[in-house]
Amino acid sequence: xxxxxxxxxxxxxxxxxxxxxxxxxxxxxxxxxxxxxxxxxxxxxxxxxxxxxxxxxxxxxxxxxxxxxxxxxxxxxxxxxxxxxxxxxxxxxxxxxxxxxxxxxxxxxxxxxxxxxxxxxxxxxxxxxxxxxxxxxxxxxxxxxxxxxxxxxxxxxxxxxxxxxxxxxxxxxxxxxxxxxxxxxxxxxxxxxxxxxxxxxxxxxxxxxxxxxxxxxxxxxxxxxxxxxxxxxxxxxxxxxxxxxxxxxxxxxxxxxxxxxxxxxxxxxxxxxxxxxxxxxxxxxxxxxxxxxxxxxxxxxxxxxxxxxxxxxxxxxxxxxxxxxxxxxxxxxxxxxxxxxxxxxxxxxxxxxxxxxxxxxxxxxxxxxxxxxxxxxxxxxxxxxxxxxxxxxxxxxxxxxx
Numbered sequence: 001x002x003x004x005x006x007x008x009x010x011x012x013x014x015x016x017x018x019x020x021x022x023x024x025x026x027x028x029x030x031x032x033x034x035x036x037x038x039x040x041x042x043x044x045x046x047x048x049x050x051x052x053x054x055x056x057x058x059x060x061x062x063x064x065x066x067x068x069x070x071x072x073x074x075x076x077x078x079x080x081x082x083x084x085x086x087x088x089x090x091x092x093x094x095x096x097x098x099x100x101x102x103x104x105x106x107x108x109x110x111x112x113x114x115x116x117x118x119x120x121x122x123x124x125x126x127x128x129x130x131x132x133x134x135x136x137x138x139x140x141x142x143x144x145x146x147x148x149x150x151x152x153x154x155x156x157x158x159x160x161x162x163x164x165x166x167x168x169x170x171x172x173x174x175x176x177x178x179x180x181x182x183x184x185x186x187x188x189x190x191x192x193x194x195x196x197x198x199x200x201x202x203x204x205x206x207x208x209x210x211x212x213x214x215x216x217x218x219x220x221x222x223x224x225x226x227x228x229x230x231x232x233x234x235x236x237x238x239x240x241x242x243x244x245x246x247x248x249x250x251x252x253x254x255x256x257x258x259x260x261x262x263x264x265x266x267x268x269x270x271x272x273x274x275x276x277x278x279x280x281x282x283x284x285x286x287x288x289x290x291x292x293x294x295x296x297x298x299x300x301x302x303x304x305x306x307x308x309x310x311x312x313x314x315x316x317x318x319x320x321x322x323x324x325x326x327x328x329x330x331x332x333x334x335x336x337x338x339x340x341x342x343x344x345x346x347x348x349x350x351x352x353x354x355x356x357x358x359x360x361x362x363x364x365x366x367x368x369x370x371x372x373x374x375x376x377x378x379x380x381x382x383x384x385x386x387x388x389x390x391x392x393x394x395x396x397x398x399x400x401x402x
Contacts, residue, residue, distance in 0.1 A: 012113050029097055034200035034230055038081070040198075047103060050112040054132040056181055059115065063184045066119050074099070075123040076084050082124065089126075089193045091200065091234065093163070096120045111137050112141050114164060122185035126192055129160055131178035136171060138178070139164045141192035149240040149299070155180070159190075166237045199252040199305070207254045210308070214285040217280055221266065223286070226258040227309045240301055243336050243343075243394040247323045249303035259308070264329055276326060276347055276367060282371040283322040288312050301344075315370040316343045322369035323396070331398045335364050338393035339385055344368050347357055354379020 031038040040255035048066045050168065053057040078099065082092055098354075100106075100116040114137050121128035127142035131153075138151070139158040149172045151162040165171065207226040214221055231252065251260070263282070267275035290312035292300050302310065302317040306322035313321075323345055326332055333348040335357070345358045346364035354377070365379040372382050 029182075031102065032096055033098060034202060034234070036200065038126065047240075048112075050109065050115055054111065054135065054137055056132070059130060059132070059181050060184075062115055063119065066116075067184075071119075071123075075120070078120065079124055079331055085176070086198075087200070088196050088198065090196060090238065092124075093121070093192075094234065096124070110167070114139055117163075118183075122183050122188040125185075125187050125190045127158075127183050127188050127190060129183055129191075130162075130181040131162075133176045133178045133180065136168060136176070136178075138162050138168075138171075142190075143192045145245065146242045147194070147239045153180075161239070189259065193260065194238070194245055196245070196249040196303070198250055199231070199234065202230055202245060202252055202254060204254065204285050206230050206396075213285040214282055216281055221282070223259065223262060225308060226254045227305075227310070228252060228254060228284060231305050231309055234271075235306060240299060243301075243320075244396075245392065246301050246303050246316075247320045247336070248327075249305070251305045251308075251324070255305055256309060260325075260328060263325065267329065272330060272332075273349060273353065273378065276330065276332070276349075278368045279325045280369050280378065283318050283325065284371055287318065287321070289314065289318070318370040319345050321342045322367065327398075333362065333364070333398060334396045335359050335392045336394040337366070337390045339388050339390045342370075342385060343393070344370065344381070344385075346372070352379070 046069050048062060048069060050058075050062050052061075078095070081087075081095070084228055087095070096117055097353045100113055100120060104112045106113040118128050118130055118139055121139075121141065129142075131138040131140060140153070140162050143152075143161045144156050145160065147161045150165045151171070153160055191370050207228050209224050212223040212225060250256075263279065267278050267322045270278065287307065288311060292314050293299065295310070295312045295314070302320060304321045307313045307321040308335040310317075323334055323336070326334060326345075326347060335346050337344050337346055337357070344366060345368075346359075346366045348362055348364050352363040353365040356365060356379075358364075366381045367378055368376045368381065374382065376382060
């Protein structure tokens with residue numbers, strides 16, 4: 001039986017155009033979406049039931065039923081929010097999850113909740129598919145990036161990655177035969193990207209102060225930076241991906257403004273070499289080190305902001321933060337050196353320092369941002385790693401300014 005509920009959303013941020021909201025005055029409710037409160041009001045509509053077994057026919061019937069219901073305004077307003085605010089795909093997917101949860105709570109009917117996410121992604125233009133096997137319902141999105149710790153499959157030369165694998169714990173993908181339910185909407189053509197170019201504008205009260213300190217040239221430096229636990233929610237279930245996605249992820253405005261101006265002030269007047277050395281030692285000694293296996297129980301790559309947020313971080317995370325600081329303050333070319341059990345950064349200076357790393361016709365100098373058994377200066381790798389081969393996992397080349 002279909003259960004009648006209120007469903008017409010007008011997804012608007014605080015301050016959203018009043019003209020869009022000039023409809024009949026209906027009861028107003030809010031969705032708190034990170035730092036924003038998104039307004040929506042209700043109209044009588046029907047939540048589409050799904051109590052059937054998982055099959056292509058039953059899912060197609062659900063899609064036909066939901067397409068016949070009054071969801072056009074909801075989809076239109078979600079697309080309007082996306083057009084106006086330009087959230088990255090991963091952040092927009094968090095809104096899709098919020099809306100699906102409001103319509104069909106995950107705990108009440110997980111299958112229907114997942115089907116609503118599939119429908120909304122399709123209607124908002126994403127090429128989203130479903131794979132079914134027994135009682136398992138996996139949601140996929142077409143994605144062109146390299147993702148390493150979640151299931152994927154290819155069809156027609158295109159890669160599809162799983163968005164809800166974490167809900168099932170461990171699934172033996174090789175031992176399970178899945179049936180694909182392709183995207184249904186004609187507009188479902190867009191690839192999904194994990195690239196982050198901006199973080200939401202969080203509320204000032206969501207930030208907490210964190211103390212950092214280290215010494216440089218016998219002078220003690222202290223920082224009171226602002227960190228926000230909401231960032232953990234954004235990266236919850238974010239997969240292990242290429243280093244470029246993590247290293248280039250931005251800081252939120254509150255964290256950025258509490259740290260970067262202070263660092264710029266401290267290196268002002270230093271040579272580029274000494275300034276990079278300062279940033280290297282800040283990253284190395286102001287942040288505590290711990291391997292992922294002890295910290296998280298598994299491999300987990302942190303963005304620069306997460307590295308500042310968590311109490312402990314490993315070599316990949318130190319490298320990500322150092323890379324971000326050098327890019328933001330000096331915008332120098334860099335390469336990421338990947339060893340079998342370590343990751344570090346090499347920076348291109350006007351003249352190489354120490355034993356240079358030659359890569360594609362340019363020389364780079366190792367800058368070790370992770371604590372080592374010895375206090376390594378610029379241009380020097382640890383004695384242990386000096387005998388180990390490496391590969392360049394990522395290269396940053398600054399864009400020329402017009």
